[in-house]
Amino acid sequence: MSEPSPHDHLMSDAPRKAAERRIRNRALTIGVSVTPFGLSFGAVSVEAHLSLIQVCLLSLVLFSGASQFALVSIIGAGGSYFSAVGTALLLGVRNGLYGARVNTLLRPAGLRRFVMAEVTIDESTAMAVSEARTGHATRAFWSIALSVYVLWNLSTIVGALVGNALGSPATTGLDVAGPAAFIALLAPRLNTVRMRLAALGSGVIALVTVPFVPVGAPILIGGLTAVALLLVLDR
Amino acid sequence: MKLWLAVIIACAGCAALKLAGFVVxxxxxxxxxxxxTLEALPVTLLSALIAVSVFATGNHLMLDSRAAGLAVALILVAIRAPFLVVVVxxxxxxxxxxxx
Structure with a gap:
Protein backbone atom coordinates (compact mmCIF):
# COMPACT_ATOMS: atom_id res chain seq x y z
CA MET A 1 0.00 0.00 0.00
CA SER A 2 2.72 2.48 0.93
CA GLU A 3 5.49 3.63 -1.33
CA PRO A 4 9.01 2.77 -0.19
CA SER A 5 10.32 5.58 1.97
CA PRO A 6 13.68 7.16 1.19
CA HIS A 7 14.95 5.98 4.57
CA ASP A 8 14.08 2.32 4.16
CA HIS A 9 17.46 1.14 2.97
CA LEU A 10 19.12 2.79 5.98
CA MET A 11 16.98 0.95 8.47
CA SER A 12 17.66 -2.42 9.93
CA ASP A 13 14.78 -4.66 10.92
CA ALA A 14 14.58 -3.84 14.63
CA PRO A 15 13.88 -0.08 14.41
CA ARG A 16 11.31 -0.74 11.70
CA LYS A 17 9.49 -3.25 13.89
CA ALA A 18 9.60 -0.80 16.80
CA ALA A 19 8.08 1.90 14.61
CA GLU A 20 5.36 -0.47 13.43
CA ARG A 21 4.53 -1.37 17.00
CA ARG A 22 4.46 2.31 18.06
CA ILE A 23 2.13 3.21 15.19
CA ARG A 24 -0.18 0.25 15.87
CA ASN A 25 -0.47 1.17 19.56
CA ARG A 26 -1.16 4.83 18.82
CA ALA A 27 -3.73 3.93 16.18
CA LEU A 28 -5.61 1.76 18.67
CA THR A 29 -5.41 4.34 21.49
CA ILE A 30 -6.68 7.17 19.32
CA GLY A 31 -9.37 4.92 17.81
CA VAL A 32 -10.64 4.00 21.27
CA SER A 33 -10.53 7.66 22.36
CA VAL A 34 -13.11 8.66 19.72
CA THR A 35 -15.67 6.07 20.84
CA PRO A 36 -17.26 8.14 23.67
CA PHE A 37 -17.77 10.93 21.15
CA GLY A 38 -19.28 8.46 18.66
CA LEU A 39 -21.59 7.08 21.35
CA SER A 40 -22.86 10.55 22.29
CA PHE A 41 -23.21 11.49 18.61
CA GLY A 42 -25.40 8.43 17.96
CA ALA A 43 -27.53 9.14 21.02
CA VAL A 44 -27.96 12.86 20.29
CA SER A 45 -28.85 12.06 16.65
CA VAL A 46 -31.80 9.83 17.51
CA GLU A 47 -32.99 12.48 19.99
CA ALA A 48 -32.98 14.87 17.00
CA HIS A 49 -35.28 12.36 15.23
CA LEU A 50 -32.81 11.15 12.62
CA SER A 51 -33.39 7.58 11.48
CA LEU A 52 -30.76 4.90 12.12
CA ILE A 53 -29.87 4.87 8.41
CA GLN A 54 -29.38 8.65 8.36
CA VAL A 55 -27.20 8.52 11.49
CA CYS A 56 -25.05 5.74 9.99
CA LEU A 57 -24.80 7.54 6.64
CA LEU A 58 -23.37 10.61 8.39
CA SER A 59 -20.66 8.56 10.12
CA LEU A 60 -19.88 6.50 7.00
CA VAL A 61 -19.77 9.35 4.46
CA LEU A 62 -19.49 12.73 6.21
CA PHE A 63 -17.05 11.20 8.73
CA SER A 64 -16.03 14.33 10.65
CA GLY A 65 -17.10 14.52 14.29
CA ALA A 66 -17.54 18.28 14.77
CA SER A 67 -19.55 18.74 11.55
CA GLN A 68 -21.76 15.75 12.35
CA PHE A 69 -22.42 16.91 15.91
CA ALA A 70 -23.18 20.49 14.82
CA LEU A 71 -25.62 19.26 12.18
CA VAL A 72 -27.69 17.10 14.52
CA SER A 73 -27.49 19.56 17.45
CA ILE A 74 -28.98 22.39 15.38
CA ILE A 75 -31.64 20.12 13.83
CA GLY A 76 -32.46 18.75 17.30
CA ALA A 77 -32.87 22.30 18.67
CA GLY A 78 -35.44 23.02 15.94
CA GLY A 79 -33.06 25.12 13.83
CA SER A 80 -33.33 25.59 10.08
CA TYR A 81 -31.73 23.03 7.80
CA PHE A 82 -29.85 25.88 6.15
CA SER A 83 -28.12 26.82 9.42
CA ALA A 84 -27.48 23.17 10.27
CA VAL A 85 -25.91 22.29 6.91
CA GLY A 86 -24.10 25.65 6.65
CA THR A 87 -22.43 25.21 10.04
CA ALA A 88 -21.49 21.60 9.24
CA LEU A 89 -19.91 22.65 5.93
CA LEU A 90 -17.96 25.55 7.48
CA LEU A 91 -16.60 23.19 10.12
CA GLY A 92 -15.65 20.81 7.30
CA VAL A 93 -13.46 23.42 5.59
CA ARG A 94 -10.52 22.56 7.83
CA ASN A 95 -10.41 19.02 6.44
CA GLY A 96 -9.69 20.58 3.04
CA LEU A 97 -6.72 22.35 4.56
CA TYR A 98 -5.55 19.06 6.06
CA GLY A 99 -5.95 17.48 2.62
CA ALA A 100 -3.49 19.94 1.08
CA ARG A 101 -0.96 19.06 3.79
CA VAL A 102 -1.48 15.29 3.48
CA ASN A 103 -1.30 15.50 -0.33
CA THR A 104 2.12 17.15 -0.34
CA LEU A 105 3.36 14.77 2.36
CA LEU A 106 2.15 11.40 1.04
CA ARG A 107 1.67 12.07 -2.71
CA PRO A 108 -1.13 9.55 -3.32
CA ALA A 109 -1.54 8.42 -6.94
CA GLY A 110 -4.70 8.04 -9.01
CA LEU A 111 -7.87 6.75 -7.39
CA ARG A 112 -6.15 6.21 -4.06
CA ARG A 113 -6.41 9.93 -3.34
CA PHE A 114 -10.23 9.65 -3.24
CA VAL A 115 -10.04 7.13 -0.42
CA MET A 116 -7.30 9.12 1.27
CA ALA A 117 -9.36 12.34 1.09
CA GLU A 118 -12.38 10.64 2.69
CA VAL A 119 -10.36 9.68 5.79
CA THR A 120 -8.37 12.94 6.04
CA ILE A 121 -9.46 14.25 9.45
CA ASP A 122 -7.83 15.78 12.56
CA GLU A 123 -6.41 12.48 13.83
CA SER A 124 -5.02 10.97 10.60
CA THR A 125 -3.43 14.28 9.56
CA ALA A 126 -1.80 14.83 12.95
CA MET A 127 -0.40 11.30 12.94
CA ALA A 128 0.96 11.51 9.37
CA VAL A 129 2.63 14.86 10.13
CA SER A 130 4.16 13.54 13.36
CA GLU A 131 5.70 10.56 11.51
CA ALA A 132 6.88 12.65 8.52
CA ARG A 133 10.55 12.53 9.54
CA THR A 134 10.64 8.84 10.43
CA GLY A 135 9.62 7.79 6.90
CA HIS A 136 6.51 5.99 8.23
CA ALA A 137 3.98 8.74 7.48
CA THR A 138 2.00 6.64 5.01
CA ARG A 139 1.69 3.66 7.33
CA ALA A 140 0.78 5.99 10.23
CA PHE A 141 -1.91 7.74 8.17
CA TRP A 142 -3.64 4.54 7.04
CA SER A 143 -3.38 2.86 10.47
CA ILE A 144 -5.08 5.74 12.29
CA ALA A 145 -7.60 6.24 9.49
CA LEU A 146 -8.66 2.58 9.59
CA SER A 147 -8.80 2.43 13.39
CA VAL A 148 -10.80 5.66 13.78
CA TYR A 149 -13.13 4.88 10.85
CA VAL A 150 -14.10 1.43 12.16
CA LEU A 151 -14.46 2.43 15.83
CA TRP A 152 -16.25 5.71 15.03
CA ASN A 153 -18.88 3.89 12.97
CA LEU A 154 -19.33 1.07 15.49
CA SER A 155 -19.73 3.50 18.39
CA THR A 156 -22.20 5.58 16.36
CA ILE A 157 -24.46 2.54 15.86
CA VAL A 158 -24.27 1.54 19.52
CA GLY A 159 -24.99 5.14 20.62
CA ALA A 160 -27.99 5.38 18.31
CA LEU A 161 -29.43 2.09 19.57
CA VAL A 162 -28.84 2.94 23.25
CA GLY A 163 -30.06 6.53 22.78
CA ASN A 164 -33.31 5.18 21.38
CA ALA A 165 -33.92 3.32 24.63
CA LEU A 166 -33.28 6.36 26.87
CA GLY A 167 -35.78 9.02 27.92
CA SER A 168 -35.88 12.74 27.04
CA PRO A 169 -32.57 14.65 26.69
CA ALA A 170 -33.23 16.83 29.75
CA THR A 171 -33.93 13.95 32.17
CA THR A 172 -30.89 11.97 30.97
CA GLY A 173 -28.65 15.04 30.79
CA LEU A 174 -27.94 14.18 27.13
CA ASP A 175 -28.71 17.80 26.26
CA VAL A 176 -25.21 18.69 27.51
CA ALA A 177 -23.40 15.73 25.91
CA GLY A 178 -22.61 17.81 22.80
CA PRO A 179 -21.46 20.98 24.62
CA ALA A 180 -19.34 18.94 27.07
CA ALA A 181 -17.71 17.03 24.21
CA PHE A 182 -16.95 20.27 22.35
CA ILE A 183 -15.42 21.89 25.45
CA ALA A 184 -13.04 18.93 25.68
CA LEU A 185 -12.23 19.11 21.95
CA LEU A 186 -11.69 22.89 22.02
CA ALA A 187 -9.49 23.04 25.12
CA PRO A 188 -6.16 22.32 23.34
CA ARG A 189 -6.90 25.08 20.81
CA LEU A 190 -7.66 27.69 23.49
CA ASN A 191 -4.00 28.04 24.41
CA THR A 192 -3.67 31.78 23.62
CA VAL A 193 -5.50 34.83 24.99
CA ARG A 194 -6.39 35.71 21.40
CA MET A 195 -8.19 32.40 20.81
CA ARG A 196 -9.93 32.52 24.19
CA LEU A 197 -11.28 36.00 23.45
CA ALA A 198 -12.40 34.87 19.99
CA ALA A 199 -14.24 31.90 21.53
CA LEU A 200 -15.86 34.03 24.24
CA GLY A 201 -16.78 36.81 21.79
CA SER A 202 -18.36 34.33 19.41
CA GLY A 203 -20.49 32.81 22.18
CA VAL A 204 -21.66 36.23 23.40
CA ILE A 205 -22.52 37.48 19.89
CA ALA A 206 -24.48 34.28 19.22
CA LEU A 207 -26.48 34.61 22.46
CA VAL A 208 -27.26 38.30 21.89
CA THR A 209 -28.83 37.45 18.51
CA VAL A 210 -30.88 34.46 19.80
CA PRO A 211 -34.18 36.38 20.34
CA PHE A 212 -34.05 38.16 16.98
CA VAL A 213 -33.04 35.64 14.27
CA PRO A 214 -34.22 32.14 13.21
CA VAL A 215 -33.09 29.22 15.41
CA GLY A 216 -29.66 27.94 14.33
CA ALA A 217 -28.63 31.23 12.68
CA PRO A 218 -26.90 32.62 15.83
CA ILE A 219 -24.20 29.94 15.46
CA LEU A 220 -23.26 31.09 11.96
CA ILE A 221 -23.58 34.77 12.93
CA GLY A 222 -21.46 34.38 16.09
CA GLY A 223 -18.81 32.20 14.45
CA LEU A 224 -18.36 34.31 11.32
CA THR A 225 -18.53 37.71 13.09
CA ALA A 226 -15.90 36.65 15.63
CA VAL A 227 -13.52 35.53 12.86
CA ALA A 228 -14.10 38.79 10.97
CA LEU A 229 -13.39 40.82 14.15
CA LEU A 230 -10.24 38.79 14.76
CA LEU A 231 -8.94 39.49 11.25
CA VAL A 232 -9.67 43.23 11.64
CA LEU A 233 -7.96 43.37 15.05
CA ASP A 234 -4.90 41.52 13.69
CA ARG A 235 -4.22 44.33 11.23
CA MET B 1 -37.84 14.49 3.11
CA LYS B 2 -36.15 17.81 3.91
CA LEU B 3 -34.17 16.01 6.60
CA TRP B 4 -32.93 13.52 4.02
CA LEU B 5 -31.90 16.40 1.77
CA ALA B 6 -29.98 18.05 4.64
CA VAL B 7 -28.18 14.77 5.44
CA ILE B 8 -27.26 14.17 1.79
CA ILE B 9 -26.06 17.74 1.14
CA ALA B 10 -23.99 17.74 4.35
CA CYS B 11 -22.44 14.36 3.42
CA ALA B 12 -21.68 15.33 -0.19
CA GLY B 13 -20.46 18.81 0.74
CA CYS B 14 -18.11 17.68 3.49
CA ALA B 15 -16.72 14.86 1.31
CA ALA B 16 -16.15 17.39 -1.48
CA LEU B 17 -14.35 19.75 0.91
CA LYS B 18 -12.00 16.93 1.93
CA LEU B 19 -11.24 16.14 -1.72
CA ALA B 20 -10.73 19.85 -2.50
CA GLY B 21 -7.58 19.84 -0.40
CA PHE B 22 -6.04 17.27 -2.73
CA VAL B 23 -7.00 19.23 -5.85
CA VAL B 24 -6.83 22.97 -5.02
CA THR B 37 -9.43 32.27 9.13
CA LEU B 38 -9.09 28.50 8.88
CA GLU B 39 -7.40 28.34 12.27
CA ALA B 40 -10.04 30.42 14.05
CA LEU B 41 -13.21 29.26 12.30
CA PRO B 42 -13.68 25.88 14.06
CA VAL B 43 -13.00 27.52 17.45
CA THR B 44 -15.55 30.33 17.01
CA LEU B 45 -18.23 28.13 15.42
CA LEU B 46 -17.99 25.50 18.14
CA SER B 47 -18.01 28.16 20.89
CA ALA B 48 -21.17 29.69 19.45
CA LEU B 49 -22.71 26.21 19.21
CA ILE B 50 -21.84 25.51 22.87
CA ALA B 51 -23.27 28.86 24.05
CA VAL B 52 -26.53 28.44 22.15
CA SER B 53 -26.97 24.74 23.06
CA VAL B 54 -26.59 25.58 26.76
CA PHE B 55 -28.18 29.01 27.23
CA ALA B 56 -31.01 29.05 24.68
CA THR B 57 -34.22 27.16 23.91
CA GLY B 58 -35.69 28.19 20.57
CA ASN B 59 -35.65 32.00 20.50
CA HIS B 60 -35.43 32.38 24.28
CA LEU B 61 -32.39 32.72 26.52
CA MET B 62 -32.52 30.25 29.43
CA LEU B 63 -30.56 29.50 32.56
CA ASP B 64 -31.34 25.91 33.61
CA SER B 65 -29.80 22.50 34.43
CA ARG B 66 -27.66 22.62 31.28
CA ALA B 67 -25.58 25.49 32.72
CA ALA B 68 -24.66 23.28 35.71
CA GLY B 69 -23.55 20.55 33.32
CA LEU B 70 -21.43 23.01 31.37
CA ALA B 71 -19.79 24.34 34.56
CA VAL B 72 -18.80 20.79 35.57
CA ALA B 73 -17.42 20.12 32.08
CA LEU B 74 -15.32 23.32 32.22
CA ILE B 75 -13.85 22.40 35.60
CA LEU B 76 -13.05 18.82 34.55
CA VAL B 77 -11.41 19.97 31.29
CA ALA B 78 -9.33 22.50 33.26
CA ILE B 79 -7.95 19.69 35.46
CA ARG B 80 -7.38 17.52 32.34
CA ALA B 81 -9.90 14.78 33.12
CA PRO B 82 -10.36 12.09 30.42
CA PHE B 83 -12.89 12.78 27.66
CA LEU B 84 -15.40 10.15 28.78
CA VAL B 85 -15.32 11.43 32.37
CA VAL B 86 -16.02 14.99 31.18
CA VAL B 87 -19.04 13.97 29.10
CA VAL B 88 -20.56 11.53 31.61
Whole structure:
Protein backbone atom coordinates (compact mmCIF):
# COMPACT_ATOMS: atom_id res chain seq x y z
CA MET A 1 0.00 0.00 0.00
CA SER A 2 2.72 2.48 0.93
CA GLU A 3 5.49 3.63 -1.33
CA PRO A 4 9.01 2.77 -0.19
CA SER A 5 10.32 5.58 1.97
CA PRO A 6 13.68 7.16 1.19
CA HIS A 7 14.95 5.98 4.57
CA ASP A 8 14.08 2.32 4.16
CA HIS A 9 17.46 1.14 2.97
CA LEU A 10 19.12 2.79 5.98
CA MET A 11 16.98 0.95 8.47
CA SER A 12 17.66 -2.42 9.93
CA ASP A 13 14.78 -4.66 10.92
CA ALA A 14 14.58 -3.84 14.63
CA PRO A 15 13.88 -0.08 14.41
CA ARG A 16 11.31 -0.74 11.70
CA LYS A 17 9.49 -3.25 13.89
CA ALA A 18 9.60 -0.80 16.80
CA ALA A 19 8.08 1.90 14.61
CA GLU A 20 5.36 -0.47 13.43
CA ARG A 21 4.53 -1.37 17.00
CA ARG A 22 4.46 2.31 18.06
CA ILE A 23 2.13 3.21 15.19
CA ARG A 24 -0.18 0.25 15.87
CA ASN A 25 -0.47 1.17 19.56
CA ARG A 26 -1.16 4.83 18.82
CA ALA A 27 -3.73 3.93 16.18
CA LEU A 28 -5.61 1.76 18.67
CA THR A 29 -5.41 4.34 21.49
CA ILE A 30 -6.68 7.17 19.32
CA GLY A 31 -9.37 4.92 17.81
CA VAL A 32 -10.64 4.00 21.27
CA SER A 33 -10.53 7.66 22.36
CA VAL A 34 -13.11 8.66 19.72
CA THR A 35 -15.67 6.07 20.84
CA PRO A 36 -17.26 8.14 23.67
CA PHE A 37 -17.77 10.93 21.15
CA GLY A 38 -19.28 8.46 18.66
CA LEU A 39 -21.59 7.08 21.35
CA SER A 40 -22.86 10.55 22.29
CA PHE A 41 -23.21 11.49 18.61
CA GLY A 42 -25.40 8.43 17.96
CA ALA A 43 -27.53 9.14 21.02
CA VAL A 44 -27.96 12.86 20.29
CA SER A 45 -28.85 12.06 16.65
CA VAL A 46 -31.80 9.83 17.51
CA GLU A 47 -32.99 12.48 19.99
CA ALA A 48 -32.98 14.87 17.00
CA HIS A 49 -35.28 12.36 15.23
CA LEU A 50 -32.81 11.15 12.62
CA SER A 51 -33.39 7.58 11.48
CA LEU A 52 -30.76 4.90 12.12
CA ILE A 53 -29.87 4.87 8.41
CA GLN A 54 -29.38 8.65 8.36
CA VAL A 55 -27.20 8.52 11.49
CA CYS A 56 -25.05 5.74 9.99
CA LEU A 57 -24.80 7.54 6.64
CA LEU A 58 -23.37 10.61 8.39
CA SER A 59 -20.66 8.56 10.12
CA LEU A 60 -19.88 6.50 7.00
CA VAL A 61 -19.77 9.35 4.46
CA LEU A 62 -19.49 12.73 6.21
CA PHE A 63 -17.05 11.20 8.73
CA SER A 64 -16.03 14.33 10.65
CA GLY A 65 -17.10 14.52 14.29
CA ALA A 66 -17.54 18.28 14.77
CA SER A 67 -19.55 18.74 11.55
CA GLN A 68 -21.76 15.75 12.35
CA PHE A 69 -22.42 16.91 15.91
CA ALA A 70 -23.18 20.49 14.82
CA LEU A 71 -25.62 19.26 12.18
CA VAL A 72 -27.69 17.10 14.52
CA SER A 73 -27.49 19.56 17.45
CA ILE A 74 -28.98 22.39 15.38
CA ILE A 75 -31.64 20.12 13.83
CA GLY A 76 -32.46 18.75 17.30
CA ALA A 77 -32.87 22.30 18.67
CA GLY A 78 -35.44 23.02 15.94
CA GLY A 79 -33.06 25.12 13.83
CA SER A 80 -33.33 25.59 10.08
CA TYR A 81 -31.73 23.03 7.80
CA PHE A 82 -29.85 25.88 6.15
CA SER A 83 -28.12 26.82 9.42
CA ALA A 84 -27.48 23.17 10.27
CA VAL A 85 -25.91 22.29 6.91
CA GLY A 86 -24.10 25.65 6.65
CA THR A 87 -22.43 25.21 10.04
CA ALA A 88 -21.49 21.60 9.24
CA LEU A 89 -19.91 22.65 5.93
CA LEU A 90 -17.96 25.55 7.48
CA LEU A 91 -16.60 23.19 10.12
CA GLY A 92 -15.65 20.81 7.30
CA VAL A 93 -13.46 23.42 5.59
CA ARG A 94 -10.52 22.56 7.83
CA ASN A 95 -10.41 19.02 6.44
CA GLY A 96 -9.69 20.58 3.04
CA LEU A 97 -6.72 22.35 4.56
CA TYR A 98 -5.55 19.06 6.06
CA GLY A 99 -5.95 17.48 2.62
CA ALA A 100 -3.49 19.94 1.08
CA ARG A 101 -0.96 19.06 3.79
CA VAL A 102 -1.48 15.29 3.48
CA ASN A 103 -1.30 15.50 -0.33
CA THR A 104 2.12 17.15 -0.34
CA LEU A 105 3.36 14.77 2.36
CA LEU A 106 2.15 11.40 1.04
CA ARG A 107 1.67 12.07 -2.71
CA PRO A 108 -1.13 9.55 -3.32
CA ALA A 109 -1.54 8.42 -6.94
CA GLY A 110 -4.70 8.04 -9.01
CA LEU A 111 -7.87 6.75 -7.39
CA ARG A 112 -6.15 6.21 -4.06
CA ARG A 113 -6.41 9.93 -3.34
CA PHE A 114 -10.23 9.65 -3.24
CA VAL A 115 -10.04 7.13 -0.42
CA MET A 116 -7.30 9.12 1.27
CA ALA A 117 -9.36 12.34 1.09
CA GLU A 118 -12.38 10.64 2.69
CA VAL A 119 -10.36 9.68 5.79
CA THR A 120 -8.37 12.94 6.04
CA ILE A 121 -9.46 14.25 9.45
CA ASP A 122 -7.83 15.78 12.56
CA GLU A 123 -6.41 12.48 13.83
CA SER A 124 -5.02 10.97 10.60
CA THR A 125 -3.43 14.28 9.56
CA ALA A 126 -1.80 14.83 12.95
CA MET A 127 -0.40 11.30 12.94
CA ALA A 128 0.96 11.51 9.37
CA VAL A 129 2.63 14.86 10.13
CA SER A 130 4.16 13.54 13.36
CA GLU A 131 5.70 10.56 11.51
CA ALA A 132 6.88 12.65 8.52
CA ARG A 133 10.55 12.53 9.54
CA THR A 134 10.64 8.84 10.43
CA GLY A 135 9.62 7.79 6.90
CA HIS A 136 6.51 5.99 8.23
CA ALA A 137 3.98 8.74 7.48
CA THR A 138 2.00 6.64 5.01
CA ARG A 139 1.69 3.66 7.33
CA ALA A 140 0.78 5.99 10.23
CA PHE A 141 -1.91 7.74 8.17
CA TRP A 142 -3.64 4.54 7.04
CA SER A 143 -3.38 2.86 10.47
CA ILE A 144 -5.08 5.74 12.29
CA ALA A 145 -7.60 6.24 9.49
CA LEU A 146 -8.66 2.58 9.59
CA SER A 147 -8.80 2.43 13.39
CA VAL A 148 -10.80 5.66 13.78
CA TYR A 149 -13.13 4.88 10.85
CA VAL A 150 -14.10 1.43 12.16
CA LEU A 151 -14.46 2.43 15.83
CA TRP A 152 -16.25 5.71 15.03
CA ASN A 153 -18.88 3.89 12.97
CA LEU A 154 -19.33 1.07 15.49
CA SER A 155 -19.73 3.50 18.39
CA THR A 156 -22.20 5.58 16.36
CA ILE A 157 -24.46 2.54 15.86
CA VAL A 158 -24.27 1.54 19.52
CA GLY A 159 -24.99 5.14 20.62
CA ALA A 160 -27.99 5.38 18.31
CA LEU A 161 -29.43 2.09 19.57
CA VAL A 162 -28.84 2.94 23.25
CA GLY A 163 -30.06 6.53 22.78
CA ASN A 164 -33.31 5.18 21.38
CA ALA A 165 -33.92 3.32 24.63
CA LEU A 166 -33.28 6.36 26.87
CA GLY A 167 -35.78 9.02 27.92
CA SER A 168 -35.88 12.74 27.04
CA PRO A 169 -32.57 14.65 26.69
CA ALA A 170 -33.23 16.83 29.75
CA THR A 171 -33.93 13.95 32.17
CA THR A 172 -30.89 11.97 30.97
CA GLY A 173 -28.65 15.04 30.79
CA LEU A 174 -27.94 14.18 27.13
CA ASP A 175 -28.71 17.80 26.26
CA VAL A 176 -25.21 18.69 27.51
CA ALA A 177 -23.40 15.73 25.91
CA GLY A 178 -22.61 17.81 22.80
CA PRO A 179 -21.46 20.98 24.62
CA ALA A 180 -19.34 18.94 27.07
CA ALA A 181 -17.71 17.03 24.21
CA PHE A 182 -16.95 20.27 22.35
CA ILE A 183 -15.42 21.89 25.45
CA ALA A 184 -13.04 18.93 25.68
CA LEU A 185 -12.23 19.11 21.95
CA LEU A 186 -11.69 22.89 22.02
CA ALA A 187 -9.49 23.04 25.12
CA PRO A 188 -6.16 22.32 23.34
CA ARG A 189 -6.90 25.08 20.81
CA LEU A 190 -7.66 27.69 23.49
CA ASN A 191 -4.00 28.04 24.41
CA THR A 192 -3.67 31.78 23.62
CA VAL A 193 -5.50 34.83 24.99
CA ARG A 194 -6.39 35.71 21.40
CA MET A 195 -8.19 32.40 20.81
CA ARG A 196 -9.93 32.52 24.19
CA LEU A 197 -11.28 36.00 23.45
CA ALA A 198 -12.40 34.87 19.99
CA ALA A 199 -14.24 31.90 21.53
CA LEU A 200 -15.86 34.03 24.24
CA GLY A 201 -16.78 36.81 21.79
CA SER A 202 -18.36 34.33 19.41
CA GLY A 203 -20.49 32.81 22.18
CA VAL A 204 -21.66 36.23 23.40
CA ILE A 205 -22.52 37.48 19.89
CA ALA A 206 -24.48 34.28 19.22
CA LEU A 207 -26.48 34.61 22.46
CA VAL A 208 -27.26 38.30 21.89
CA THR A 209 -28.83 37.45 18.51
CA VAL A 210 -30.88 34.46 19.80
CA PRO A 211 -34.18 36.38 20.34
CA PHE A 212 -34.05 38.16 16.98
CA VAL A 213 -33.04 35.64 14.27
CA PRO A 214 -34.22 32.14 13.21
CA VAL A 215 -33.09 29.22 15.41
CA GLY A 216 -29.66 27.94 14.33
CA ALA A 217 -28.63 31.23 12.68
CA PRO A 218 -26.90 32.62 15.83
CA ILE A 219 -24.20 29.94 15.46
CA LEU A 220 -23.26 31.09 11.96
CA ILE A 221 -23.58 34.77 12.93
CA GLY A 222 -21.46 34.38 16.09
CA GLY A 223 -18.81 32.20 14.45
CA LEU A 224 -18.36 34.31 11.32
CA THR A 225 -18.53 37.71 13.09
CA ALA A 226 -15.90 36.65 15.63
CA VAL A 227 -13.52 35.53 12.86
CA ALA A 228 -14.10 38.79 10.97
CA LEU A 229 -13.39 40.82 14.15
CA LEU A 230 -10.24 38.79 14.76
CA LEU A 231 -8.94 39.49 11.25
CA VAL A 232 -9.67 43.23 11.64
CA LEU A 233 -7.96 43.37 15.05
CA ASP A 234 -4.90 41.52 13.69
CA ARG A 235 -4.22 44.33 11.23
CA MET B 1 -37.84 14.49 3.11
CA LYS B 2 -36.15 17.81 3.91
CA LEU B 3 -34.17 16.01 6.60
CA TRP B 4 -32.93 13.52 4.02
CA LEU B 5 -31.90 16.40 1.77
CA ALA B 6 -29.98 18.05 4.64
CA VAL B 7 -28.18 14.77 5.44
CA ILE B 8 -27.26 14.17 1.79
CA ILE B 9 -26.06 17.74 1.14
CA ALA B 10 -23.99 17.74 4.35
CA CYS B 11 -22.44 14.36 3.42
CA ALA B 12 -21.68 15.33 -0.19
CA GLY B 13 -20.46 18.81 0.74
CA CYS B 14 -18.11 17.68 3.49
CA ALA B 15 -16.72 14.86 1.31
CA ALA B 16 -16.15 17.39 -1.48
CA LEU B 17 -14.35 19.75 0.91
CA LYS B 18 -12.00 16.93 1.93
CA LEU B 19 -11.24 16.14 -1.72
CA ALA B 20 -10.73 19.85 -2.50
CA GLY B 21 -7.58 19.84 -0.40
CA PHE B 22 -6.04 17.27 -2.73
CA VAL B 23 -7.00 19.23 -5.85
CA VAL B 24 -6.83 22.97 -5.02
CA UNK B 25 -3.33 24.45 -5.52
CA UNK B 26 -1.87 24.68 -2.02
CA UNK B 27 -0.53 28.24 -2.54
CA UNK B 28 -4.15 29.50 -2.40
CA UNK B 29 -4.38 28.21 1.15
CA UNK B 30 -1.02 29.59 2.21
CA UNK B 31 -1.97 33.28 2.43
CA UNK B 32 -1.94 34.77 5.92
CA UNK B 33 -5.64 35.67 5.91
CA UNK B 34 -6.64 32.15 4.77
CA UNK B 35 -4.46 30.54 7.44
CA UNK B 36 -5.84 32.73 10.24
CA THR B 37 -9.43 32.27 9.13
CA LEU B 38 -9.09 28.50 8.88
CA GLU B 39 -7.40 28.34 12.27
CA ALA B 40 -10.04 30.42 14.05
CA LEU B 41 -13.21 29.26 12.30
CA PRO B 42 -13.68 25.88 14.06
CA VAL B 43 -13.00 27.52 17.45
CA THR B 44 -15.55 30.33 17.01
CA LEU B 45 -18.23 28.13 15.42
CA LEU B 46 -17.99 25.50 18.14
CA SER B 47 -18.01 28.16 20.89
CA ALA B 48 -21.17 29.69 19.45
CA LEU B 49 -22.71 26.21 19.21
CA ILE B 50 -21.84 25.51 22.87
CA ALA B 51 -23.27 28.86 24.05
CA VAL B 52 -26.53 28.44 22.15
CA SER B 53 -26.97 24.74 23.06
CA VAL B 54 -26.59 25.58 26.76
CA PHE B 55 -28.18 29.01 27.23
CA ALA B 56 -31.01 29.05 24.68
CA THR B 57 -34.22 27.16 23.91
CA GLY B 58 -35.69 28.19 20.57
CA ASN B 59 -35.65 32.00 20.50
CA HIS B 60 -35.43 32.38 24.28
CA LEU B 61 -32.39 32.72 26.52
CA MET B 62 -32.52 30.25 29.43
CA LEU B 63 -30.56 29.50 32.56
CA ASP B 64 -31.34 25.91 33.61
CA SER B 65 -29.80 22.50 34.43
CA ARG B 66 -27.66 22.62 31.28
CA ALA B 67 -25.58 25.49 32.72
CA ALA B 68 -24.66 23.28 35.71
CA GLY B 69 -23.55 20.55 33.32
CA LEU B 70 -21.43 23.01 31.37
CA ALA B 71 -19.79 24.34 34.56
CA VAL B 72 -18.80 20.79 35.57
CA ALA B 73 -17.42 20.12 32.08
CA LEU B 74 -15.32 23.32 32.22
CA ILE B 75 -13.85 22.40 35.60
CA LEU B 76 -13.05 18.82 34.55
CA VAL B 77 -11.41 19.97 31.29
CA ALA B 78 -9.33 22.50 33.26
CA ILE B 79 -7.95 19.69 35.46
CA ARG B 80 -7.38 17.52 32.34
CA ALA B 81 -9.90 14.78 33.12
CA PRO B 82 -10.36 12.09 30.42
CA PHE B 83 -12.89 12.78 27.66
CA LEU B 84 -15.40 10.15 28.78
CA VAL B 85 -15.32 11.43 32.37
CA VAL B 86 -16.02 14.99 31.18
CA VAL B 87 -19.04 13.97 29.10
CA VAL B 88 -20.56 11.53 31.61
CA UNK B 89 -20.10 13.86 34.61
CA UNK B 90 -21.61 16.81 32.71
CA UNK B 91 -24.65 14.73 31.69
CA UNK B 92 -25.09 13.32 35.22
CA UNK B 93 -24.91 16.82 36.74
CA UNK B 94 -27.44 18.26 34.30
CA UNK B 95 -29.78 15.29 34.85
CA UNK B 96 -29.41 15.61 38.64
CA UNK B 97 -30.13 19.36 38.69
CA UNK B 98 -33.08 18.82 36.32
CA UNK B 99 -34.59 16.17 38.62
CA UNK B 100 -34.06 18.39 41.68
Missing amino acids: PSRLLETKVAQR AACATAAGVHAF
